[in-house]
Each structure stands twice: as structure tokens, then as C-alpha cells.
Amino acid sequence: MxxxxxxxxxxGPMKPELHYCIDPLTRFDLEEIESLIRQNKYFILHAPRQTGKTSCLLALRDYINKQGEFYAVYANVEGGQAFRNDVKTVESRVVGTIAERAAMTLQSDLPRDLFHKVAASPEQDRLALYLKMLSEALDKPLLLFIDEIDALVGDSLVSVLRQLRSGYDLRPQAFPQSIILCGVRDVRDYRIVLSNQDIVTGGSAFNIKAESLRLGNFSREEIHQLYMQHTAATGQVFDEACFPQIWEATEGQPWLVNALGYEVTMNMRENRDRSVRIIPEMMYRAQERLIYRRDTHIDILIDKLREERVRNVIAPILANEDGEVEQHLKDDDIQYVVDMGLVVRDKPLRIANAIYREVISQANL
Ligand SMILES: Nc1ncnc2c1ncn2[C@@H]1O[C@H](COP(=O)(O)OP(=O)(O)O)[C@@H](O)[C@H]1O
Ligand SMILES: [Mg+2]
Structure with a gap:
């Protein structure tokens, strides 16, 4: 074939054999991450939606497992989302996911056997028990990468965070040596609403002095490098004048960068003729089409605008209440909208890129 x-x-996440790709391991400070792991730290990796968090975690997992010193297991806990405050079901989902992924990584049935043991046990905190039993059973320290931690809410989130903390003193012999919690925000910043309406912060549930790393957007060089992969593969040339425009439109937001590339090289059919040279006018049209089409990425953005604290930050920016905007806003609200990737902390605050600006101003707040 x-x-x-x-x-x-x-x-979704990158498959370098299928996609033009910036090596995910070059997108964060690998040395720092390795050093945090060696120091037995638990830490947080966060970034807005579709920045490449999952791609990075998967690449890190494979890189570490290849070296052979640790077992790195990736687990996505998004499956617990639907069960909201049902602590037991969420816990069982989370443990089940970790067990499945561990079985694949270790190529052994042991993680599944332990899961069944734990499921049958009268113990309350089954996630903690499971991590303890698994860590003890392994011949190398366990590293656990938990993705989409912010899919969990309320009582369930608190229970998971509390259990991850509970074995901290047992690491690395009887608990994961290092845990990475990955999500859109720094989980310690959440205000978690419990089923009894009490509010606790993520930081009090996950009371571990952890580092927090934020994954950034692509640089201009990375955008160029990505698009040049298309040129190398197909011979299709991008006029150099396209690049300032791609930057302006996306400011390196990884999904937007790819979506523009796909639009202009694939969806705009006449450009599938690879002898067509891509010029700025075509990039501009691709951008318009993208905004008009409202992919999920854009739709979720518009959805966010319904939240009051998002509107509190965005509305004065749109109204061009220059310079003074920040003084009237709660820093918590600004941080939230920055973490969502909608706004960047320039002076004055501004919408993160031209595509978002266009989408937001069309949305009629
Ligand atoms: N290393 C990369 N190289 C090129 N594009 C990337 C890379 N990482 C992420 N992307 C872009 O971001 C999108 C989302 O990637 P993903 O890893 O699922 O992000 P997240 O987990 O932050 O939502 C991908 O579909 C792709 O468009
Ligand atoms: Mg992801």
C-alpha cells in the first residue's frame, strides 16, 4: 500500500507518522521535567484546550519508557465526567482507566488483576489502595500522568485529589514517584463546589507544594517549520508573505495554526494542485472560512462567553476601555480567561489572536 x-x-493528539508535527518533546523544558521526576515531585502541566498537552504527555511517556528506568503510565480521566458527584463510580472509572493503560504499558495482566482485587475490597479509598498495590508490585518506580483532571468536578474531584495526596509520603516504593496532573487550569486554583454547596479550593485538597508548568503556543519559527514540512512533502510553496499573516491570525495557537494549514491545502480544493503557490490572499480566505465554519474549537470559545466572569473581562476589552481595564477587574477572573487562552496579559489586556477577536466580536456579547 x-x-x-x-x-x-x-x-486530537499527534501521530507523527500521519501528521506534520513539531516534536512534542521540544515544546517544554524536558530537562526540567526529568529533574522534577528525579526529585519525586508531583506537578501540574496546564494549557488552554488544543495546545498539545495530550500529545506532549504521550510523547513523554514513550520517551521515559524507552529509557527503562521507570514505568510511565498515561491515563485520561475524562470518562469520569458524566458521573459528577458520584464519588464511587468516578473512583472506579479512574482506577479502571489507570489499570487498562498500565496493562498496555507494562504488557502484563498484573494491573488488571490488581484492579479486580481492589474492586472487591472493603477499603474506602480504592484509588489510593490501587496505586499503593501497583507501585509495590512493580520492579521500577511508577510515574503517573493524569490527563483531563478538570473533567472531574465536585466531590469526585476532591476525593481523587485527596487520595493522590494521601500516599505522598509512601513514594516511590509504595506510591507513584511522580504524578503529573494535566488540565486547562492549575487544579490548585479551582474553586470546587461540593454537593453540600461548600466550596473548597483544589489547592487544599491537593495540598502538595507542586510546580506548575504551562505549555505555550508555537513560536514563529515553529509555525514556519510546520508549514515547511508540507512544502517538503508535496512541493507546494508558501509565499513568505503568508507567515506574518498566519502569525497575526493565530499567534501560534497550535490548533488554529493547523486548521489554517488544512483549510488552505486541503479544503480549498483548487489548492490541492500542488503546483499552486499559496499566497497571502488565500490564507486570508482560509481564515474567513474557518471563522465562518465554527468548528468545535471555535464553538466552545463562543460557549465560554456565556460565563459571567468571562464576559466581565472580555466586554471592556471589546469596548476599548483602554489601559484602565485591568484595574476594575478581579485578578481571579483575568487569570481564568487567560488560562482559557482567550486573553493575553499584555498592557493593556487583549484578545489572544485575530481569529478569536473576530469570532468574539461577531458573537455579540
Ligand atoms: N506537536 C505538535 N505539532 C503540531 N501540531 C500540534 C502539536 N501538538 C498539538 N498540535 C495541534 O493541537 C491539536 C490538539 O493537540 P492535543 O495534544 O490533543 O492538545 P490538548 O491535549 O492540549 O487538547 C492537534 O490536533 C494539533 O492541531
Ligand atoms: Mg488533551
Whole structure:
């Protein structure tokens, strides 16, 4: 079979054999992460939606497992989302996911066998028990990467965070040596509403002095490098004048960068003729089409605008209440909207890129 030509990925984590790709391991400070792991730290990796968090975690997992010193297990806890405050069901989902992923990584049935043991046990905190039993059973320290931690809410989130903390003193022999919690925000900043309406912060439930790393957007060089992969693969040339425009439109937001690339090289059919040179006017049209089409990425953005604290920050920016905007806003609200990737902390605050600006101003707050 002929190999499928590569393309710009607009759907989920990277597969470098299929997609034009910036090596995920170059997108964060790998040395720092390795050092945190060696120091037995628990830490947080966060960034807005579709920045490449999952791609980075998966690449890190594979990189570490190849070295052979640790077992790195990736688990996505998003499956617990639907069960809201049902602590037991969420816990069982989370443990089940970790067990499945561990079984794949270790290529052994042990993690599944332990899961069944734990499920049958009268113990209350089954996530903690499971991590303890698994860590003890392994011949190398366990590293656990938990993705989409912010899919969990309320009592369930608190229970999971509390249990992850509970074995901290047992690491690395009887608990994971290092845990990475990955989500959109720093989980310690959440105000978690419990089923009894009490509010606790993530930081009090996960009371571990942890580092927090934020994954950034692509630089201009990375955008260029990504698009050049298309040129190298197909011979199709981008006029150099396209690049300042791609930057302006996206400011390096990874999904937007790919979505523009896909639009202009694939969805705009006439450009599938690879002898067509891509010029700024085409990039501009791709941008308009993207905004008009309202992919999920854009739709979720518009959805966010319904939240009062988001509007509190965005509305004065749109109204161009220059310079003074910040003084009237709660820093918590600003941080929230920055963490969502909607706004950047320039002076004055501003919408993160031209595409978002256009989408937001069309949304009629
Ligand atoms: N290393 C990368 N190289 C190129 N594009 C990337 C890379 N990482 C992420 N992206 C872009 O971001 C999108 C989301 O990636 P993903 O890892 O699922 O992010 P997240 O977990 O932050 O939502 C991808 O579909 C792709 O468009
Ligand atoms: Mg993800």
C-alpha cells in the first residue's frame, strides 16, 4: 500500500507518522521535567484546550519508557465526567482507566488483576489502595500522568485529589514517584463546589507544594517549520508573505495554526494542485472560512462567553476601555480567561489572536 501523504492535524493528539508535527518533546523544558521526576515531585502541566498537552504527555511517556528506568503510565480521566458527584463510580472509572493503560504499558495482566482485587475490597479509598498495590508490585518506580483532571468536578474531584495526596509520603516504593496532573487550569486554583454547596479550593485538597508548568503556543519559527514540512512533502510553496499573516491570525495557537494549514491545502480544493503557490490572499480566505465554519474549537470559545466572569473581562476589552481595564477587574477572573487562552496579559489586556477577536466580536456579547 502506498503511504498516506501527511496532513495538518485538526483532530486530537499527534501521530507523527500521519501528521506534520513539531516534536512534542521540544515544546517544554524536558530537562526540567526529568529533574522534577528525579526529585519525586508531583506537578501540574496546564494549557488552554488544543495546545498539545495530550500529545506532549504521550510523547513523554514513550520517551521515559524507552529509557527503562521507570514505568510511565498515561491515563485520561475524562470518562469520569458524566458521573459528577458520584464519588464511587468516578473512583472506579479512574482506577479502571489507570489499570487498562498500565496493562498496555507494562504488557502484563498484573494491573488488571490488581484492579479486580481492589474492586472487591472493603477499603474506602480504592484509588489510593490501587496505586499503593501497583507501585509495590512493580520492579521500577511508577510515574503517573493524569490527563483531563478538570473533567472531574465536585466531590469526585476532591476525593481523587485527596487520595493522590494521601500516599505522598509512601513514594516511590509504595506510591507513584511522580504524578503529573494535566488540565486547562492549575487544579490548585479551582474553586470546587461540593454537593453540600461548600466550596473548597483544589489547592487544599491537593495540598502538595507542586510546580506548575504551562505549555505555550508555537513560536514563529515553529509555525514556519510546520508549514515547511508540507512544502517538503508535496512541493507546494508558501509565499513568505503568508507567515506574518498566519502569525497575526493565530499567534501560534497550535490548533488554529493547523486548521489554517488544512483549510488552505486541503479544503480549498483548487489548492490541492500542488503546483499552486499559496499566497497571502488565500490564507486570508482560509481564515474567513474557518471563522465562518465554527468548528468545535471555535464553538466552545463562543460557549465560554456565556460565563459571567468571562464576559466581565472580555466586554471592556471589546469596548476599548483602554489601559484602565485591568484595574476594575478581579485578578481571579483575568487569570481564568487567560488560562482559557482567550486573553493575553499584555498592557493593556487583549484578545489572544485575530481569529478569536473576530469570532468574539461577531458573537455579540
Ligand atoms: N506537536 C505538535 N505539532 C503540531 N501540531 C500540534 C502539536 N501538538 C498539538 N498540535 C495541534 O493541537 C491539536 C490538539 O493537540 P492535543 O495534544 O490533543 O492538545 P490538548 O491535549 O492540549 O487538547 C492537534 O490536533 C494539533 O492541531
Ligand atoms: Mg488533551
Amino acid at each position: 502506498k503511504p498516506v501523504p501527511k496532513f495538518f492535524n485538526t483532530a
